Amino acid sequence: MIRVVLPPHLRALARVEDEVELEVNGSVTQRSILDALESRYPMLRGTMRDHVTQIRRPLVRFFACGEDVSHESPDAALPEAVISGTEPFVIIGAIAGG
Amino acid sequence: MSSVRVLVGTRKGAFILTADGARKRWKVSGPHFAGWEIYHVKGSPVNPNRIYASQTSGWFGQIIQRSDDGGKTWNTPGSSPEELKSADGMPRGESNKFVYDGVAGTHQWYDGTQHPWEFKRVWHLEPSPNDPDHVYAGVEDAALFESRDGGKSWRELSGLRKHDTGPKWQPGAGGMCLHTILIDPKNPQRISVAISAAGAFRTDDGGATWKPINRGLRSQYIPDPTAEVGHCVHRIAMHPSRPDTLFMQKHWDVMRSDDGGDSWKEVSGNLPSDFGFPIDVHAHEPETIYVVPIKSDSEHYPPSGRLRVYRSRTGGNEWEALTKGLPQRNCYVNVLRDAMSVDSLEPCGIYFGTTGGQVYASANGGDTWKPIVRDLPAVLSVEVQTLP
Numbered sequence: 001m002i003r004v005v006l007p008p009h010l011r012a013l014a015r016v017e018d019e020v021e022l023e024v025n026g027s028v029t030q031r032s033i034l035d036a037l038e039s040r041y042p043m044l045r046g047t048m049r050d051h052v053t054q055i056r057r058p059l060v061r062f063f064a065c066g067e068d069v070s071h072e073s074p075d076a077a078l079p080e081a082v083i084s085g086t087e088p089f090v091i092i093g094a095i096a097g098g
Numbered sequence: 099m100s101s102v103r104v105l106v107g108t109r110k111g112a113f114i115l116t117a118d119g120a121r122k123r124w125k126v127s128g129p130h131f132a133g134w135e136i137y138h139v140k141g142s143p144v145n146p147n148r149i150y151a152s153q154t155s156g157w158f159g160q161i162i163q164r165s166d167d168g169g170k171t172w173n174t175p176g177s178s179p180e181e182l183k184s185a186d187g188m189p190r191g192e193s194n195k196f197v198y199d200g201v202a203g204t205h206q207w208y209d210g211t212q213h214p215w216e217f218k219r220v221w222h223l224e225p226s227p228n229d230p231d232h233v234y235a236g237v238e239d240a241a242l243f244e245s246r247d248g249g250k251s252w253r254e255l256s257g258l259r260k261h262d263t264g265p266k267w268q269p270g271a272g273g274m275c276l277h278t279i280l281i282d283p284k285n286p287q288r289i290s291v292a293i294s295a296a297g298a299f300r301t302d303d304g305g306a307t308w309k310p311i312n313r314g315l316r317s318q319y320i321p322d323p324t325a326e327v328g329h330c331v332h333r334i335a336m337h338p339s340r341p342d343t344l345f346m347q348k349h350w351d352v353m354r355s356d357d358g359g360d361s362w363k364e365v366s367g368n369l370p371s372d373f374g375f376p377i378d379v380h381a382h383e384p385e386t387i388y389v390v391p392i393k394s395d396s397e398h399y400p401p402s403g404r405l406r407v408y409r410s411r412t413g414g415n416e417w418e419a420l421t422k423g424l425p426q427r428n429c430y431v432n433v434l435r436d437a438m439s440v441d442s443l444e445p446c447g448i449y450f451g452t453t454g455g456q457v458y459a460s461a462n463g464g465d466t467w468k469p470i471v472r473d474l475p476a477v478l479s480v481e482v483q484t485l486p
Binding site: 013059 | 189
């Protein structure tokens with residue numbers, strides 16, 4: 001089971017209180033996690049990556065085991081600790097004013 | 099007894115203000131969608147419990163929200179708890195998918211170069227007068243979309259953006275937004291829209307083809323002051339009984355058309371400035387109009403720090419200042435283009451919100467004013483529903 005931590009605004013949108021747990025089929029990558037997340041919470045589509053291009057939104061970042069993986073290939077394998085559910089895949093809204 | 103529901107969009111959420119027909123005691127609910135920018139909230143004229151909201155964020159993009167119970171509960175269209183459990187499978191989650199039709203193309207940037215069309219947000223939602231599932235969305239960068247399934251999916255009416263003049267359109271200071279959508283109640287195939295800073299456009303075939311309707315507009319500081327496009331129209335208002343008569347507040351001047359926008363004449367008269375954002379029409383008097391003069395070109399606050407609504411009972415040219423109950427010293431707020439509305443009670447109620455977070459209401463056509471709330475986040479939009 002993959003654990004995913006969402007930023008507060010997306011938790012509110014998806015109506016979840018805490019981190020979410022997802023079944024991910026096949027390789028565990030950014031893309032497969034986001035596919036599973038958007039499938040279970042369709043209201044999140046378009047909020048983390050573009051509907052058409054699938055490119056990450058500029059002010060959204062992805063972290064795994066304390067490392068920023070935002071600029072890694074979306075198809076790159078994630079660390080074993082994320083795959084095993086020991087560590088969560090963390091989605092963060094960039095710190096910015098306003 | 100009749101009642102009113104005021105739908106307020108702010109920089110940090112939506113608020114719903116309700117009162118009975120006396121409009122003296124108000125209940126405030128919200129913030130809904132706390133922390134998000136709510137550009138616009140508007141109810142269906144056919145079913146007032148159907149309300150659409152544009153929720154947006156620089157981080158997470160555009161969200162469309164819908165309520166089917168008058169604003170008590172909200173869902174992204176297609177993703178209600180019942181729909182998520184549907185035996186038909188999971189929803190497609192496309193209620194926020196605004197994709198330009200075909201090649202997006204380019205428009206003019208601030209420096210005169212060409213710049214790609216990029217979707218940013220929905221500025222204005224205009225529910226159809228006939229069908230609660232049919233709603234139009236005016237977006238930045240300027241385009242018109244429509245949904246015929248209650249906001250679950252959207253398609254662009256791309257004849258507008260693909261008009262020959264598109265490469266000459268340019269953003270105003272707030273972005274290149276399509277902010278005004280007026281549907282002719284006698285002929286829904288006729289729709290007029292306004293874009294900052296391109297001007298006004300009209301379709302007579304339900305959105306397939308469009309023409310600029312800017313003849314008579316004069317913008318003295320653009321290269322060609324009477325150009326076909328390039329005017330910074332801030333708002334257009336129409337009384338439903340007279341769809342051929344349009345009133346416009348633009349950057350420089352208040353204008354009037356009596357031929358559906360084919361030609362315009364200036365009716366600024368004795369207004370204290372040539373600038374402002376909203377303009378609206380009295381619910382029962384089609385020649386009574388309201389504006390809020392603002393000092394420009396860069397200050398964008400009321401002249402002399404006095405917040406005054408100006409009313410013309412003659413369809414323009416002759417204006418009176420309405421000041422009772424409004425701050426007449428040290429007031430430096432702005433009133434944005436979508437932040438004024440009227441109810442249809444007798445006497446007509448007028449409402450507007452400020453960037454200082456006040457929502458002012460007049461229950462007597464503008465003669466006197468009171469704040470309903472004083473300390474909301476900056477107000478982006480105000481719409482009023484008159485309920486039976």
